[in-house]
Amino acid sequence: MTKNAEPVAEDEISKSQIKREAEVFKVIGRQLLELNNKQLTKIPGSELLFNAIAVAHKISGKHEALRRQIQFIGKVLRNEEIELITAAIDKLNNKHQQLTHASQKLEAVRDTLIEQGDPKINELIEQFPLIERQKLRHLVRQANKEKKEEKPAKAAKELFAYLKTFCL
Numbered sequence: 192m193t194k195n196a197e198p199v200a201e202d203e204i205s206k207s208q209i210k211r212e213a214e215v216f217k218v219i220g221r222q223l224l225e226l227n228n229k230q231l232t233k234i235p236g237s238e239l240l241f242n243a244i245a246v247a248h249k250i251s252g253k254h255e256a257l258r259r260q261i262q263f264i265g266k267v268l269r270n271e272e273i274e275l276i277t278a279a280i281d282k283l284n285n286k287h288q289q290l291t292h293a294s295q296k297l298e299a300v301r302d303t304l305i306e307q308g309d310p311k312i313n314e315l316i317e318q319f320p321l322i323e324r325q326k327l328r329h330l331v332r333q334a335n336k337e338k339k340e341e342k343p344a345k346a347a348k349e350l351f352a353y354l355k356t357f358c359l
Contacts, residue, residue: 213265219273220264222280224248230283235275240267297358301351305334319357326353 223234224247231244247260268276282289304311308331316322330353333346 216265216268216273217261219268219277219280220261223264223276224251224261226280226283233283234279236271237267240264240271243267294355297351297354300358301347301354304331304350305338305347308335322354322357 223231223240223244226234231241243260243264247257247264250256250260300315304315304327309328312324312327312331315327316324327350330346330350334344334350337344337346
C-alpha cells in the first residue's frame with residue numbers, strides 16, 4: 192500500500208519552523224519586558240507594541256495572563272522591523288562593553304601621545320579642536336618625565352582624564 196503524498200513546495204514553511212520563529216519572537220518580547228521605560232524609548236517600534244508591553248508590565252504578577260500577553264507581544268513583533276529592534280536591544284545590553292572598548296582606545300591614544308609627543312599632539316588637535324594645546328603638551332611632558340624617573344603615573348592618569356572629557 193502506498194500513500195499518495197502531495198509534493199511540498201519549496202517556499203512553503205513547515206509547522207515546526209513557524210513554531211520556532213514564534214518562540215524567537217516570544218524571547219525578544221521577554222527581553223523587551225526586562226527593559227525600563229527610559230530604555231524602551233530607544234527601541235524602534237509601533238504604538239501597538241509599546242501598548243502591549245505596558246499592559247504586560249501591569250499584569251506581571253499573574254503568570255497565565257503574562258504568558259498570554261507575551262504571546263501577543265510575539266505576534267505583534269512579527270509585523271515589526273525585528274532586525275532594528277534586536278540591534279537596539281543588543282546595543283543597550285552591551286553598553287558596558289562599548290565603554291570598556293572606548294576606554295581601551297583612549298588609553299592607546301594616551302600611550303602614543305606619551306611615546307611620540309608633538310606630532311601626535313598636532314594630529315589629535317586636528318581631530319578635536321577644543322583641546323588646549325598647551326595643557327596637553329604639559330601633561331605629555333610630565334608623563335614622560337615620570338616615566339623616565341620611574342615614578343607613579345600621576346600625569347598619565349591626569350592626561351587620560353583630560354582626554355576623556357574631549358574624546359568620549
